[in-house]
Amino acid sequence: MLRKVITFLIILASSYLALCALLFLSQRTFIYFPQPRAQVPGATTWQLATDGAQLVVTTRPQSGAHALIYFGGNAEDVGYSLPGLAAAFPDHAIHLLHYRGYGGSSGTPSEAALFADALALFDRVQAGHRDITVVGRSLGSGVAVHLASQRPVARLVLVTPYNSIQELAQQHFPVFPMRWLLRDKFESWRYAAQVAAPTLLLAAEHDEVIPLASTQALLRHFPAGVARLVIIPGRDHNSISESPAYVAALAGVVRRR
Numbered sequence: 001m002l003r004k005v006i007t008f009l010i011i012l013a014s015s016y017l018a019l020c021a022l023l024f025l026s027q028r029t030f031i032y033f034p035q036p037r038a039q040v041p042g043a044t045t046w047q048l049a050t051d052g053a054q055l056v057v058t059t060r061p062q063s064g065a066h067a068l069i070y071f072g073g074n075a076e077d078v079g080y081s082l083p084g085l086a087a088a089f090p091d092h093a094i095h096l097l098h099y100r101g102y103g104g105s106s107g108t109p110s111e112a113a114l115f116a117d118a119l120a121l122f123d124r125v126q127a128g129h130r131d132i133t134v135v136g137r138s139l140g141s142g143v144a145v146h147l148a149s150q151r152p153v154a155r156l157v158l159v160t161p162y163n164s165i166q167e168l169a170q171q172h173f174p175v176f177p178m179r180w181l182l183r184d185k186f187e188s189w190r191y192a193a194q195v196a197a198p199t200l201l202l203a204a205e206h207d208e209v210i211p212l213a214s215t216q217a218l219l220r221h222f223p224a225g226v227a228r229l230v231i232i233p234g235r236d237h238n239s240i241s242e243s244p245a246y247v248a249a250l251a252g253v254v255r256r257r
Contacts, residue, residue, distance in 0.1 A: 033075035037103030053107030067129035071140030111184035142186035149194035
């Protein structure tokens, strides 16, 4: 009987370790879902050369001081967000980054790569525009908040943001030590305290992907008076941008300038 118990425990432990190894090796397939680039009316593209990759940036050119940089979700073709952003920010040049592996960009996405690419994009855009608003949605909120902690962003908008992807992964896989397994942690809370730009957090009331509690936890890490939270009623993770309240909140960012 004892031998059977020991054999069972060995099989159980081996299976658990095998699943840990599988999660470690395949984890980025759970985070990144590269999308092709569709043709969006009125959009043009340009190439951003970064360390190890050639990135595609979809843009709506505009002269003047104001520009907007957008970082999308993990399964988003960012070009589709251009019409809505152009309507909300009519006097801004708009630049939407296709992550490595997305929309014709070369390379492989990772947290470190996305952070570095965002800094390179900001520096390039800043050469022609002194006032830059940064918008990050879902996965892109982590990229945006890191950028705002490192560069003089004028305004920051985080749509359906999380406190950290590590925390979300732990909630999805509670029996596994995601703290040690996860390589791309996207711990936005670590960078929020260094953000000085006025920040708007937009959360969906019925977000089934990023719980409201995660967004509220992130809010608490910003310096006092820097960030505010607006909850869009009746919407979920993917439908938040379809709400008139969402459009009004973005328009409010411009009015507060």
